[in-house]
Amino acid sequence: MKKSVFLGAATVACLGAGAAAAQTLESVQENGVLNCGVSTGLTGFSSPNASGEWEGFDVGICRAVAAAVLGDPMAVNFVPTTGQTRFTALASGEIDLLARNTTWTFSRDVDLGFSFAGVNYYDGQGFMVPRALGVSSAQDLDGATVCIQTGTTTELNLADYFRVNNISYEPVPIETNAEAQQQYLAGACDVYTTDASGLAATRASFENPGDHVILPEIISKEPLGPLVRQGDDQWADIVRWTLNALIAAEEYGVTSTNVSELASGTDNPEINRLLGSEGELGAMFGLENDWAQQAIAAVGNYGELFEQNIGESTPIGLARGLNAQWTDGGLMYAPPFR
Amino acid sequence: MATTTDPHRAGFRLSQLVYDTRYRSMTIQIVALVALIVAGWWLVANVVQNLSALGKDFDFGFLSSRAGYDINQTLIAYDNSMSHGRASLVGILNTLLVAFMGCVTATVLGVIAGVLRLSRNWIVAKLMAVYVEGFRNVPLLLWIVLIFAVMTESTPQPRDFRVLDDGTSAASMLLGDTIAITNRGVFIPAPVWGSGALVLGLVFLASLVAIWAYRRWAFARQERTGQIAPVFRVSLVLFLVPTILVFLFMAFLSDRQTLVAYGGADGQDLAGFAQALGPDGRVTACVVPGTTQALLVRRALRNSDANFSLVEVADGEAAIAAAEAGECNLISQPPGVDPATIPAGGFALSDGIRSGNPVEFDVPVLGGFNFEGGLQVRNSLIALWLALSLYTGAFIAEIVRGGILAISRGQSEAAFALGLRPNRTMNLVILPQALRVIIPPLISQYLNLTKNSSLAIAVGYMDVRATLGGITINQTGRELEGMLLLGGFYLGLSLLISGVLNVYNNRVKLKER
């Protein structure tokens, strides 16, 4: 009796192990829902709104992929992750896609075993201080107490920057943006440092944003983008080209309002291939031919997504800068759809 | 003649393994063992297979690669160019520190609360009951977060201590401007050991030995003659007086260090030298960090209103070399240096400053952003330490109370009948017997406290979970290796603690003859 229970348990466990290696696209389609890792809350990028629905620039990527794969932008299960838990969550298969202002670095791509699907925001690390401190440059920060989120590139850049500039500082390690904000506002640290976009978003949620300045120094390159597990090329391609579709859509003037009209055919073959009225692009990676149309209809093109969530008309007020289309002098450049 | 009590000698049948009670238990054990081995092997094989599917290998080499991150509380020298292994060690020491501090305070609190809960004084007993129930029945994490939040939100920021133009400040330091309680932690004076500290330490050790010897003698005499010697008072005197006397003597002898200024003129004093440098000039002093000389030079410069900065050098010779290379314009020479040997280009300032007592205290002073100098006891450490102590103390209190109640009333009645006062009855009769009941569960409380210290994550205390098990794992992607090491560390530490306490337990437990 004891024996049979034991062997039975072992057999069940073995079967379970075999199933885990399945292809991501299949398992997402089978479950009918996309597990998407986001931040624990950073206004403009990913945070739940008053009615508990997730929204933001990174959330848009999740919804676009869900729309492309499942035809339903709402079929997303958002998993909040911290700087420390995000990679374990992705590697272990708890999430299928991580869209949490994550910097594309060599070791994350190569050593940690992830594939970055592109860049949805070109950023750099900055510093925010209370205006009352009268600090105007990061060089004046000798002896300051600095709040940083652990498990981030921020932590390493900061150590390098202060070392090179021979400035001493006291790091206060913090798990989430919300805690960092609370510690910073209570004055438990003099400086908050993270991606400049994150600083702008954090400052926008303060009661008196004007009391805080963002210092001019940008001390690193932080190309932020969505990533997936290495080894499933089909899934990586889907995420990569969904992002590219949003970027290309802006370039070609396809928006969430005119997409259904344009989908019936235009005299621009590139748009036709993108929206599926010509060619079989979707079928090539196992999706419907209107995948890109679905994604654009759900969240708008890259420019719309930017403007709605973090652009100059929002409290966060980020300028396009490096994130403008290449035709406008920015770095957003989608490879051809053909 | 065959008797019925003889076992059957008939041939052994396989079914006996299951149906014969003589063999059955063995069969079950063997089957269980095989199953266990199979399960273990399956787990390992599964891990190996999944790792290779992810393209990961199993390698501890990451421990020697560059960590690249900074740690705020380091008990040993550390900077971000050192290895992940070193960062883990820093974390381990931080864990040990908070666990040790927690165990000591929890024990003290627990014993006091446990004894007082049995007090006949209604208010005291009820207060202790409230303490015990309050901490025992609310999750530890809540206490940690609560204490931390109270400390960050209700204490002033360092810049509130700044004296404004109208002479007021929003907050002020305590105890003669030596202690500052801020929302970044409590800054307290830190001891700096000067020359003669070793002698002072030896004298102190000698007085401890003397106390021990005196107590032995006093007890032996009491056994022999019944006379009671004043143990406490004599111990206290032995504890304090020799050390204080030696300290005062050495302080009296301590000499002045000679300050040598480069680019000054003969006969100048420190203020004159600083003035001669002009309003844009700056006194840069080369000092050897961690010495009383450095401390006193800094204090003198601070008091002189001069513009100054300090350059840290390895030793006195390096200071001279640095001064000759123009890296600083002020160095200090040990007391009694012959003016003729003053290095070329320098002038001895007329006001030499004290060279320092065997111990000097580095008092925190408000600097640009933070208090500088002194010892910073961070809020994360205080919150974690207090919460762990109060929480575990509540459990220990119950263990102590249980231990005391386990000693039969007859014991205290007998002690009272002999004329012992209540506190002596407690100390001499009840507690020694209760210890036997108390120690085994106490060990588990210590183990709990040590493991619970990993809740440091809630307040950002940089323990081993945060360094090795947090940032290192996150930056290198070595989850499995890191977690195994972390588990191994906690296991080893727990075994060590229970091993040591078991030795103690064997000494106090009832000796059966």
Ligand SMILES: N[C@@H](CCC(=O)N[C@@H](CS)C(=O)NCC(=O)O)C(=O)O
């Ligand atoms: N880009 C950096 C930092 C990312 C990061 O942690 N950003 C913060 C602030 S911009 C954040 O998203 N916090 C949200 C949260 O706490 O969950 C990295 O990938 O390591």
